[in-house]
Amino acid sequence: MANPKSVLESYKKEINRSLEVFFNLQIAKSNKKAAFFKNSLKSLREYHLRKGGKRIRALLVMLGYTLFKNKRTAGMAKVARAMELIHSSLLIKDDIMDEDILRRGKPALHYFFEKLHQKKYKIGDSKHFGISLGILSGDISSIYAYGSIIDSSFPNQYKIRALERFNQMYFDTVYGQMIDVLNSYRKKVALKDILEVYRYKTAKYTIECPLHLGALLSGAGKRELNLLSSYAIPLGIAFQIKDDILGMFGDKKTVGKPATSDLEEGKQTFVMFFAFKKANQSQRKFLLKCFGQKNIKIGDLKKVRLIIAETGALQYCQEYANLLVRKAKKALSVFKGVNKNTLFLLNYIADYIIKRDY
Amino acid sequence: MANPKSVLESYKKEINRSLEVFFNLQIAKSNKKAAFFKNSLKSLREYHLRKGGKRIRALLVMLGYTLFKNKRTAGMAKVARAMELIHSSLLIKDDIMDEDILRRGKPALHYFFEKLHQKKYKIGDSKHFGISLGILSGDISSIYAYGSIIDSSFPNQYKIRALERFNQMYFDTVYGQMIDVLNSYRKKVALKDILEVYRYKTAKYTIECPLHLGALLSGAGKRELNLLSSYAIPLGIAFQIKDDILGMFGDKKTVGKPATSDLEEGKQTFVMFFAFKKANQSQRKFLLKCFGQKNIKIGDLKKVRLIIAETGALQYCQEYANLLVRKAKKALSVFKGVNKNTLFLLNYIADYIIKRDY
Numbered sequence: 066m067a068n069p070k071s072v073l074e075s076y077k078k079e080i081n082r083s084l085e086v087f088f089n090l091q092i093a094k095s096n097k098k099a100a101f102f103k104n105s106l107k108s109l110r111e112y113h114l115r116k117g118g119k120r121i122r123a124l125l126v127m128l129g130y131t132l133f134k135n136k137r138t139a140g141m142a143k144v145a146r147a148m149e150l151i152h153s154s155l156l157i158k159d160d161i162m163d164e165d166i167l168r169r170g171k172p173a174l175h176y177f178f179e180k181l182h183q184k185k186y187k188i189g190d191s192k193h194f195g196i197s198l199g200i201l202s203g204d205i206s207s208i209y210a211y212g213s214i215i216d217s218s219f220p221n222q223y224k225i226r227a228l229e230r231f232n233q234m235y236f237d238t239v240y241g242q243m244i245d246v247l248n249s250y251r252k253k254v255a256l257k258d259i260l261e262v263y264r265y266k267t268a269k270y271t272i273e274c275p276l277h278l279g280a281l282l283s284g285a286g287k288r289e290l291n292l293l294s295s296y297a298i299p300l301g302i303a304f305q306i307k308d309d310i311l312g313m314f315g316d317k318k319t320v321g322k323p324a325t326s327d328l329e330e331g332k333q334t335f336v337m338f339f340a341f342k343k344a345n346q347s348q349r350k351f352l353l354k355c356f357g358q359k360n361i362k363i364g365d366l367k368k369v370r371l372i373i374a375e376t377g378a379l380q381y382c383q384e385y386a387n388l389l390v391r392k393a394k395k396a397l398s399v400f401k402g403v404n405k406n407t408l409f410l411l412n413y414i415a416d417y418i419i420k421r422d423y
Numbered sequence: 424m425a426n427p428k429s430v431l432e433s434y435k436k437e438i439n440r441s442l443e444v445f446f447n448l449q450i451a452k453s454n455k456k457a458a459f460f461k462n463s464l465k466s467l468r469e470y471h472l473r474k475g476g477k478r479i480r481a482l483l484v485m486l487g488y489t490l491f492k493n494k495r496t497a498g499m500a501k502v503a504r505a506m507e508l509i510h511s512s513l514l515i516k517d518d519i520m521d522e523d524i525l526r527r528g529k530p531a532l533h534y535f536f537e538k539l540h541q542k543k544y545k546i547g548d549s550k551h552f553g554i555s556l557g558i559l560s561g562d563i564s565s566i567y568a569y570g571s572i573i574d575s576s577f578p579n580q581y582k583i584r585a586l587e588r589f590n591q592m593y594f595d596t597v598y599g600q601m602i603d604v605l606n607s608y609r610k611k612v613a614l615k616d617i618l619e620v621y622r623y624k625t626a627k628y629t630i631e632c633p634l635h636l637g638a639l640l641s642g643a644g645k646r647e648l649n650l651l652s653s654y655a656i657p658l659g660i661a662f663q664i665k666d667d668i669l670g671m672f673g674d675k676k677t678v679g680k681p682a683t684s685d686l687e688e689g690k691q692t693f694v695m696f697f698a699f700k701k702a703n704q705s706q707r708k709f710l711l712k713c714f715g716q717k718n719i720k721i722g723d724l725k726k727v728r729l730i731i732a733e734t735g736a737l738q739y740c741q742e743y744a745n746l747l748v749r750k751a752k753k754a755l756s757v758f759k760g761v762n763k764n765t766l767f768l769l770n771y772i773a774d775y776i777i778k779r780d781y
Contacts, residue, residue, distance in 0.1 A: 099605075099619060101601070102598055102601055102602065105601065158558055158562075161554075161555075162554075162555040162558070182608070186608045186609070187610070188607075188608050188609065188715075189607070193522070194608060196520075196554065197519070197604050198601070198604065200516055200519070200558060201597055201600060201601045204516075204565075204593075204597045205594065205597055205598075207562075207565075208590055208594045208597065211569065211586070211590050212590050212594075215583060215586050215587050215590060216587075221582075221583050222579050224579075224583060225573060225579050225582060225583070228569070228586065229570075229573050232566055232569050232570050235562075235566050236563065236566045236570075239559055239563055239566065240456065240460060242559060243459070243463065243556070243559045244457050244459070244460070246552075246556065247457075247459050249546075250540070250544045250546050250547045250552060251544070261457060357546075
């Protein structure tokens with residue numbers, strides 16, 4: 066088969082095009098609506114088309130379909146687009162909750178509206194205006210997501226199954242986010258609460274549901290969905306652990322946010338949990354001092370990194386993530402009589418998730 | 424036929440029971456989830472079952488169905504419930520945006536979480552915690568709304584049509600809310616922007632969409648839907664004008680919020696627009712002083728009420744609302760061969776909307 070990277074790249078282009086065409090149409094359709102709304106849609110389009118979106122969820126929708134069908138169908142791009150639309154909706158609201166002002170190297174959407182208020186409006190509080198318009202733009206994006214499935218060209222019985230699965234995923238993700246928010250208001254968080262967030266907010270959402278959506282629309286049954294879950298859940302948890310490592314050790318330019326931001330936010334991660342657990346008294350004291358500390362110095366970040374490495378926490382997390390990826394790949398080997406090219410791509414993605422540097 | 428009030432009361436009971444059974448089931452299903460989540464669902468149940476919900480939207484879903492079918496069906500309650508679930512989702516978020524802390528005489532949901540934080544958590548900002556959990560609870564409620572339609576027992580092709588209509592309604596309402604939020608950050612708002620909010624955030628949402636949902640599920644076609652719109656849109660605008668009058672002249676006990684709150688918030692209403700327009704210089708000066716003023720004195724409220732009456736703005740608004748209700752009722756007279764009892768109830772509701780005192 067062709068180079069996997071270029072195959073995935075061509076899928077990604079198709080998804081980006083689908084998003085762009087969709088937003089252009091919505092903007093054109095809003096001509097009779099208030100000008101402010103039309104401009105808000107333009108900001109939402111810019112947000113969706115920013116460079117740096119990996120489109121991993123949309124890709125997995127496509128692959129969940131082609132695994133059981135040898136041909137791609139134009140309708141899949143709409144459902145794949147739904148995953149990107151709901152993803153942006155969740156990111157917009159996450160950034161409000163985490164008070165992050167950057168996303169993919171540009172202003173978070175609520176922060177964009179906050180700055181717009183400072184420039185254009187005389188009454189009221191800019192920050193609150195930003196939060197309100199952020200919530201509403203997030204809602205618009207989730208409505209577009211449902212609409213993309215409802216409007217797709219699959220038979221009604223398939224669409225209903227896909228909508229049911231999509232709705233369940235959205236629920237699971239909001240549940241994961243609720244626990245994540247709660248964790249950020251606690252000084253000490255149990256490993257089980259961290260893993261609950263990883264399972265719901267990452268594994269089910271980023272890997273399992275997209276694959277299931279594609280598979281359901283190809284007509285796959287319960288057994289196939291369960292096999293996909295055995296691949297998706299360990300891979301998703303590995304994906305999140307890798308994200309946390311990048312959040313602490315990654316490069317600002319490639320990751321798109323400062324390497325200090327997870328630490329400053331006091332983000333309760335798998336990596337930090339084991340760093341605290343394996344640290345000696347003086348190391349723990351230093352970690353505690355830096356954890357949740359705003360405006361952290363680069364020297365302190367480097368020292369935190371050193372502690373994570375020296376305690377063995379980094380190696381432990383890397384090895385654990387590797388183990389999960391092997392488990393995921395093993396689950397794939399059970400599939401018989403499916404599209405070999407897609408199977409190859411799913412293996413490739415499992416490796417990529419560990420090796421990526423952004 | 425039976426007394427219309429008691430017929431509507433029996434529908435309302437059915438809807439309340441459907442909501443209660445639904446939440447009890449969801450709470451039971453969340454046993455394996457984090458305890459915090461289960462408790463949040465209990466708060467969400469309490470929020471939905473508070474006294475004072477008119478259930479007007481859910482009632483209209485039922486009536487949109489029985490207008491074309493002579494029998495009620497158990498499945499309708501689920502779709503009617505969807506309207507109440509999305510309504511709560513929108514109210515929860517509205518209260519965040521408007522910074523209202525009361526809803527139906529009890530704490531708004533984000534404010535409930537704000538107070539919970541003050542009591543139980545040591546880290547972070549209570550207000551921000553409240554906003555975050557409010558957004559997430561609102562999202563859960565909207566997910567339950569979609570789920571109620573997806574899970575209903577109608578044929579798939581009907582469910583897809585209903586979901587399409589529901590999704591369009593949700594979009595229209597968020598659009599209306601966006602313009603409403605924007606209006607509240609402007610000192611001077613054009614009548615067309617006020618009416619745009621009334622059309623989208625009230626008429627389409629409160630009256631038209633519920634009727635369409637019920638009608639679609641009964642198998643009604645485009646012509647019937649259009650006729651229902653001719654009833655729904657004027658009635659919805661009348662409903663909002665009546666709401667504004669109650670917001671200014673109503674009794675705290677029956678309306679569920681202080682009579683000063685619209686004035687303190689600086690809410691841009693049809694009534695205030697005409698009060699400003701018809702006021703003389705000194706009256707306008709006084710209105711401007713009170714408009715958007717926090718902690719307004721009861722004497723000043725009374726003086727504002729007097730100005731609204733003396734300028735003729737109150738009478739104009741009442742007459743305009745009456746005219747719209749007559750227009751709505753006239754639209755009903757075109758229907759032939761439909762359920763006469765339901766037709767009678769729709770006429771009754773049109774009158775009630777003008778006469779109600781809460």
